[in-house]
Amino acid sequence: MKAIFDDRQWKHDPKHFMANGTVYPNPEQLQRIEVLHSGAEAAGCSFQAPADHGMGPSRPCIRRNISSFWKPSIPTGAGLRMR
Amino acid sequence: MIPNVHSDRRTASYPRSAIDQAGFHQADTACPIAAHIFESAYWSAHSAVKGADLLHAGEQALYVLSRSPGHHAFADLAGGFCFFNNTGIAAERLLAAGHRPAILDVDLHHGNGTQGIFYERSDVLTVSIHVDPIRFYPFYWGHAQERGEGAGLGYNLNLPLPRGTGDDDYLKTIKTAFAHIRALGTDVLVIALGLDPFEKDPLKGLAVTTPGFARIGEAIAKFGLPTLLVQEGGYLSEELG
Ligand SMILES: [Zn+2]
Numbered sequence: 001m002k003a004i005f006d007d008r009q010w011k012h013d014p015k016h017f018m019a020n021g022t023v024y025p026n027p028e029q030l031q032r033i034e035v036l037h038s039g040a041e042a043a044g045c046s047f048q049a050p051a052d053h054g055m056g057p058s059r060p061c062i063r064r065n066i067s068s069f070w071k072p073s074i075p076t077g078a079g080l081r082m083r
Numbered sequence: 084m085i086p087n088v089h090s091d092r093r094t095a096s097y098p099r100s101a102i103d104q105a106g107f108h109q110a111d112t113a114c115p116i117a118a119h120i121f122e123s124a125y126w127s128a129h130s131a132v133k134g135a136d137l138l139h140a141g142e143q144a145l146y147v148l149s150r151s152p153g154h155h156a157f158a159d160l161a162g163g164f165c166f167f168n169n170t171g172i173a174a175e176r177l178l179a180a181g182h183r184p185a186i187l188d189v190d191l192h193h194g195n196g197t198q199g200i201f202y203e204r205s206d207v208l209t210v211s212i213h214v215d216p217i218r219f220y221p222f223y224w225g226h227a228q229e230r231g232e233g234a235g236l237g238y239n240l241n242l243p244l245p246r247g248t249g250d251d252d253y254l255k256t257i258k259t260a261f262a263h264i265r266a267l268g269t270d271v272l273v274i275a276l277g278l279d280p281f282e283k284d285p286l287k288g289l290a291v292t293t294p295g296f297a298r299i300g301e302a303i304a305k306f307g308l309p310t311l312l313v314q315e316g317g318y319l320s321e322e323l324g
Contacts, residue, residue: 002137004130005148012123012151017164018085018112026115027285028151028164036148036314045146050126050133057132058125060175061168061200063158064097064108 003045005037085115093159110155110162110221124151124166131169134311135176138271144304146276147173147313154194154275154315155221162196163221170275170313171200174207177271177311185210185269187260189299190277190315191288192216193225193241197275203235208267210260211275212253214288215243238267246288250295253280257299261306272308278317 010033014026037047055062086106098104105116127149134147153170155163174184186201188194188211201207216225231239240263242256264272280289281296291299303310 001144001146002142003146003148004133004137006126006130008126009123009130009148009150011119012117013119014115014117014164017115026164033148033150036150040146040148047148048133050129053129053132057176058128058167058172061156061158061171 001043001045003040003047004050005033005047006049009033085112108160110157110160113163114155114161114165116161120151120166127151127153128167128169128172131173131311131313132176134313135173135180135273138309138311139177139180139182142309144310145312147311149314152315153313154188154190154197154277155192156196157199160196160199163192164316165196168196168200170194170273170315171197171207173273173311173313174201177273178206182271183268184208184271184273185264185267186273186275187264188212188275188277188315189257189280190275190317191279191284191286192220192277192316193243194275194315195221195224198224198229198239198241201235202229202231202239203233205231205234205238208238208240208264208269210240210242210263212242212244212256212260214246214248217243219246219288244289247290249282249290250292250298253289253291253295254298254302257302261302264306264308269308272303272306272310274303274310274312275315276312276317277315281317284317 016023017026086102088106090107130147134145149169151166153165153168156165156168170186177184185208193213194211198209201209216222225241227241280291282290
């Protein structure tokens, strides 16, 4: 089976999150990629990387400038305005 | 960044300060914003788009390792480790290519973001099988009576299961989901593939076994639609096959 993954998905490495008023280790860890990637390959998947289409394909599922503060360097007017 | 003030309505006014914009856009404290979140979420969404394109080009089944995951992300609200709604973005891509997509969410948790994005629409069917949210994340969404609104009425189906549900009842439920998906004319299937219904998952919500996952995989394959498997929650590898 063909499979898709981009190495830039490694970048986000969250350490903690909060629940019930307490700080816990974040379970959405980088190690998930290792486990899922190698598991998929063991099951016969061969990975390829996606092309960059800009924000266009995501825009139908994004309202307001939701992600502008996730990435301070995002160019102003990059299409993350209210639809 | 974890905000401490949240807006109660999407029609409330929009603030200028970053921390309060974060409060506007975060449903819970399980989606802290860190330096590289945009990049991971962006390429995760693009992986789903690539999967949709290959499905449209004629592939029968594809796996997308989307991480950050997506199904708790609304159009303007992150939540539960999710920032961009990858399955929603894939479904939009398939819709634009002329398909009639359905999203079937088999993660342990209800796909509330996906439901929210398509709740008033009939062009993308959303179905979710998950632990009854009455005392389980995401609490406010995922109940059986949420069936869509306006043009979307009847195009959202929630199939909540009691905690601890095992293979046989899970398989029966997925057949109910398939019957609905078939009846509404779906021609491509996007699966929000959470592996956290696994019996040994630390969250202990459902009790699907390894052979149970194999049976789910067989049921999906037998259903016969071109299928995009998009990773959501879960921490296990041996069930991917
Ligand atoms: Zn989950």
